[in-house]
Amino acid sequence: MKAAIFAGNGRFEIREVPLPEIPEGWARVKVGAAGICGSDLHIIRGEHPVLPDAVGHILGHENAGVVTEIAGDGRWGGGGAAIAEGDRVGIEPLTTCGECVYCRTGYYYLCESLKHVGIAYPGGFAEYTVAPVNKLYRLPEGLAFTLASLLDPLAVAVHAVNVADVGVSDRVLVYGDGPVALCIIGVLNVMGVRDISIVGHHDRNLRKATSMGAVCAVNSRRDSSRDGVSNDVSGYGEADAGSHDNGGGARPCGNVRGAKRFDVVFQCVGGGAQVMRDLIPRVERLGRVVLLGIATDLQLVPAFEVMAREIRIIGSNSYGYFRQRPEFEIALEMLDAHKLLFSHVITHEISLDEIEKGFEMLTEKDKSGAIKVVVVPR
Ligand SMILES: [Zn+2]
Ligand SMILES: [Zn+2]
Structure with missing residues (x-):
């Protein structure tokens, strides 16, 4: 698949790489859109505490796309809906151990083993990414991938x-x-x-x-x-x-x-x-x-x-549950019901080949007017 590999110094190489492995209970997703986050800017400057050296990584944690393959019998997505190949989904990028006291009591975003798709695992600045099936949220018809990439910051x-x-x-x-x-x-x-x-x-x-x-x-x-x-x-x-x-x-x-x-x-x-x-x-x-x-x-x-x-x-750090409901799901409902309102946040859509330019636009916001730049692999 085609992927943007971080090469250091704000540079990305667009390369052919093998498809990412799918662990048991995870899915492979063909990326429809992947937003560039402020934390990605910290990462490429080497200022991110979790990933001080991202050279060789595929970044991108604000992802939406189509499920192409599921490994094992993970079938239940976030919010309890069954997930199948071919489903359009938004991806919650937080992966956790599922066993510690924080995970078991609904505060999984405070899990000591918290890892992000797009930081610890290959992310969305590529043709395909991976995520646990139980972190996939089926998108309502009519909610475009570009807008759905806003789910993570909205949550x-x-x-x-x-x-x-x-x-x-x-x-x-x-x-x-x-x-x-x-x-x-x-x-x-x-x-x-x-x-x-x-x-x-x-x-x-x-x-x-x-x-x-x-x-x-x-x-x-x-x-x-x-x-x-x-x-x-x-x-x-x-x-x-x-x-x-x-x-x-x-x-x-x-x-x-x-x-x-x-x-x-x-x-x-x-x-x-x-x-x-x-x-x-x-x-x-x-x-x-x-x-x-x-x-x-x-x-x-x-x-x-x-x-x-x-x-x-x-x-306030990431998101989890609010009164037994996933905040990612609340964000999804809100986004779907108020598409026009939240579309104000997205200012630019770029192709994967233009990813360096996307990061530059965000570094020079005054000049570019960029707020949220979304990568749409074509
Ligand atoms: Zn982010
Ligand atoms: Zn945990």
Whole structure:
């Protein structure tokens, strides 16, 4: 099969390689679409803690495609549907031991033996990939592979919203404007949350955010001398009135219910040492701060404010179950019911041969306008 083999230094070689082996209970899937993730960028820069040296690997963990072969008698997919050869599926990339206490109690994403398709196992930047049958989710008719490749980041967003215990009347701030941040805004919109603000760096992404449900969007690079949170969200940022559909028209950010503080903050960028110091003063009593970004620095936390207002700081990693339902399945239902909403996140489709260009576009987002780039092997 044709595959993009990582060759180091941001380079990929498109080569013929043998089909990936299928372990017992796994399936081989002909890739229909494979999204490039922010963590793939970390991997090719040698900054990923799990895979510091990816040379020779086939990456790609945001995959959808057609089942071509099943090994052994694994027949039940995620969500309990029977899986057969020829089925169109979305692939949950998390593989686990299935036996440890975390696996057995529904927290399998915290399994010590957690491994990813596309990191530990050959991924989707190829004609074929492999995955455990019980991690395959049958796609509804009419849900295209390209959109289905969004299931993994969307499930990450669903989990973050679940751990934050967001209520419809909460005032929410999404900090960061990448694919997961936009997915969170989409999830909040679907849930009926109205008071959504976003702070980011890219005008194009922020316009998408207002189209997806944010009522206030602030470009902190342009609109603020510092971080964009302390001043701007209660100050002078204004959503793009032309493109958003959250009812009632865009309002100046200061008028978002007159809010000076937020009930929930999603911290979707790793950020430097100052990020929490700037965010915590914006958090309401009993508010929640959910950390999803990959923080590369130690961060300063105003501990007195956290104590005094009983602010909860919550980590959110991958996804698992929400009230006995796989969050990947919740993401699938949401995506299928709101295709147009979530299609805002995908900006580019490229062929496997163009994969280097795809990574370049994501490295130079300002120039390319790329948010989510999806590889479609042709
Ligand atoms: Zn990812
Ligand atoms: Zn386990």
